[in-house]
Amino acid sequence: MSDRRIAPELMGENDVVDLLVRQHAMIRDLFDEVEESPAGSRRAEEAFQRLVRLLAVHETAEEEIVHPYVRLVLDDGDEVVDDRLAEEREAKQLLADLERLGTGHPDFSGGLQVLRAAVLAHARAEERHEFSRLREHTGVAERRAMAAGVKAAEALAPTHPHPGTESALKNLLLGGPVALVDRTRDVIRQAMGR
Template structure:
């Protein structure tokens, strides 16, 4: 299997053995798992029988999760696809344009009260855009990337994705740079400001921060 030109990564130390495998998870496996988790959040978000307060919290957590996810993809997945996959520039540009649409839809969703009738429509729109996002990755991006990249390369990229997500924004900013090198400069700075706002407003940004649904709380009394 041939190697691929990688986005900037920490230099390897020494000369690794032919079968060397770094610790961590493949970028493809990591992002695919995140797509599944995001789909689960969407399923609960679009349930109009759910408690409105919880749906509002779900919208905030989903937004933060997706924004972190997109930020990491824009820094490492798309640049790799662009240089390593046949028709990569066209695919990367297509997904970057779709990301702007998705970020705009997330901003509209979080700006809508969960009791507002418009919330349902906007939640369904976000869920549909996210299904398209995951399907495009699973169909057009991941299979050719697995063919051209080594396991070690994908793991090194996966490690960088995890680091990027920790520093990423948690709120949608569709007008900030989405392509390297500027997104690697702007995203962490915006991410730090978002985290300050989250702390001040006590905004939940991770699934594990959410309280159990009401019916689950009753079962655990």
């Protein structure tokens, strides 16, 4: 799977719920690809880096665009979003820890299983408690505008996890400089063949 095929900002879905649910499916597929790759291999590392990037930009866009809107349109929006943010914070920390370990570390496989369980539980909770209700409380035009906003946010988002930035304000204040550093590091890593 090439980086271009998983670039969320280039996806064709125009409804924010469809877009995010499709990204959840891509995340599941990338977990499979990492798990099926030989530990420490170039294939495992490349699949893991695609997973890291997709998770990082996906969560940033949700934090900047989707969660603030959910807070506005759902009566219990604050509670729904606060629960999702706690899950995101945990997943970001797990992802950052795994990224530091690397795919060849003996603890990577077990950590990946923990991360996978946390991320997939989070995705199910989003789809059930947030996305389905967002669809009920918004019109097609709103969801299309949000999809465009999500794609724009993903195009500018940091490409690595940064635990502790799980708010729209922190993402907007810190996101640009952090994204620049992340994306520069990605280019250097790719040029060096890592």
